[in-house]
Amino acid sequence: MFYDAELQFIQQFMKNIHIHCVIETSHTLPNAQMDLGLREMLGLGYAYHSYSNMLGDTLHGNCIYRIEDEFYCNYYFLQLPDTPIITYLIIGPFLTREIKQPTLLKLCEDLSLAPQFLSTFEKYFSAIPLLADDTLLLTLLHTFAEKIWDGATHFTMEVLSNETTTEYFTSATTTTTPDNIDDSFSMQALEHRYAVENDFLQAVTQGNVHKAEMSVNGLSGSHMEQRTTDSLRNTKNYTIIMNTLLRKAAEKGSVHPLHLDRISSDYARKIEMLTSQEACYRLQKEMVRKYCLLVKNHSMKNYSLLIQKAITRIDSDLTADLSLKTIAALLNVNPSYLSNQFKKETGNTLTDYVNKKKVEHAILLLNSTPLQIQTIAQHCGIPDVNYFTKLFKKYIQKTPKEYRDSIHKG
Numbered sequence: 001m002f003y004d005a006e007l008q009f010i011q012q013f014m015k016n017i018h019i020h021c022v023i024e025t026s027h028t029l030p031n032a033q034m035d036l037g038l039r040e041m042l043g044l045g046y047a048y049h050s051y052s053n054m055l056g057d058t059l060h061g062n063c064i065y066r067i068e069d070e071f072y073c074n075y076y077f078l079q080l081p082d083t084p085i086i087t088y089l090i091i092g093p094f095l096t097r098e099i100k101q102p103t104l105l106k107l108c109e110d111l112s113l114a115p116q117f118l119s120t121f122e123k124y125f126s127a128i129p130l131l132a133d134d135t136l137l138l139t140l141l142h143t144f145a146e147k148i149w150d151g152a153t154h155f156t157m158e159v160l161s162n163e164t165t166t167e168y169f170t171s172a173t174t175t176t177t178p179d180n181i182d183d184s185f186s187m188q189a190l191e192h193r194y195a196v197e198n199d200f201l202q203a204v205t206q207g208n209v210h211k212a213e214m215s216v217n218g219l220s221g222s223h224m225e226q227r228t229t230d231s232l233r234n235t236k237n238y239t240i241i242m243n244t245l246l247r248k249a250a251e252k253g254s255v256h257p258l259h260l261d262r263i264s265s266d267y268a269r270k271i272e273m274l275t276s277q278e279a280c281y282r283l284q285k286e287m288v289r290k291y292c293l294l295v296k297n298h299s300m301k302n303y304s305l306l307i308q309k310a311i312t313r314i315d316s317d318l319t320a321d322l323s324l325k326t327i328a329a330l331l332n333v334n335p336s337y338l339s340n341q342f343k344k345e346t347g348n349t350l351t352d353y354v355n356k357k358k359v360e361h362a363i364l365l366l367n368s369t370p371l372q373i374q375t376i377a378q379h380c381g382i383p384d385v386n387y388f389t390k391l392f393k394k395y396i397q398k399t400p401k402e403y404r405d406s407i408h409k410g
Helices: 004-016 045-058 101-110 117-126 135-148 162-169 183-205 209-218 231-252 257-272 277-298 305-316 324-331 335-346 350-368 373-379 385-396 400-409
Strands: 021-025 063-068 074-080 087-094 156-160
Touching: 004 021, 004 087, 004 135, 004 209, 063 135, 074 135, 101 117, 183 209, 183 231, 183 277, 209 277, 231 257, 231 277, 257 277, 257 305, 305 324, 305 335, 305 350, 324 335, 324 350, 335 350, 350 373, 350 385, 350 400, 373 385, 373 400, 385 400
Parallel strands: 063 156
Antiparallel strands: 021 087, 063 074, 074 087
């Protein structure tokens, strides 16, 4: 096909954000791939024929279809051109809102399902990606559609209403509930969630911001135990757990406990001050990014134990005596040996490293506080404000005052 490369890109993109993406033909449908086996597990396997009927009766070329089924799962369907037999690209399922326990209880009641299906539903929805905003996904599909259908004016977008899909999607939901739940389905959902979590934490351990931010789309707090009837408290609990997991992932990335304790304690305080679930979700995204940057900027996995100790000493207190002689004495090594090793492993002299750290801290204080420049100099361990100004300009090409003025102008 003339769009093979673009189609492969779509498939890889969906894989990276943990959204199921399959290509099916009129010969291979119906099957359980589309909903990850949910209807089959519920004893509604023949409902897949309804999918096939809907595709044949409703979906036509040159159109992107958006569908939400009776299980609150969302899909994009489109018929691919230039194929020997009718072929569909099916993206989903994904959620656009968190499915909470009262909704699942109502769903079980509507479908005449036994109470034991509740936990199965919870495991299923824990494995489905939650996209609060699918604008990026839709933009990607529009761009793909422009390629395969020769421009933006040659295709349409249609959202199928519940009335349109009910005939197809619910035609088989009056069946009796099976006596036994398929435990393999629950196991697969659990394994999928852990695989997503492991990919996510591995990205944090590597300091890979981009990959971690993509992986976090496959996670939500919906799979966590709902310990209270307070939704905000439950979301806070999940955020606390995420803070702990992120701290452990960063620790595995060879970040010193000094930095880990600072950032995790700071986020622990912020979590308790949250007043809405939306604020929790925003903080979760911030935490992912900050922990990745912490690994990126402070990982010491490539340093010897000696240099790790020297760096930790410097980072722990910029106002202390951080001369080569003093640090060497604290570490019980020869100053010349420490100097040579530090330069060899970090690419900087110890003095240059210390000065850069002081300037970095000064930039943080200039950006985040109204402190006088002389006070900032003291917080950076430089009591002589003239020397501080000279040092700052050496690295930033501006005096501290000029730098602060540029922030306010910006």
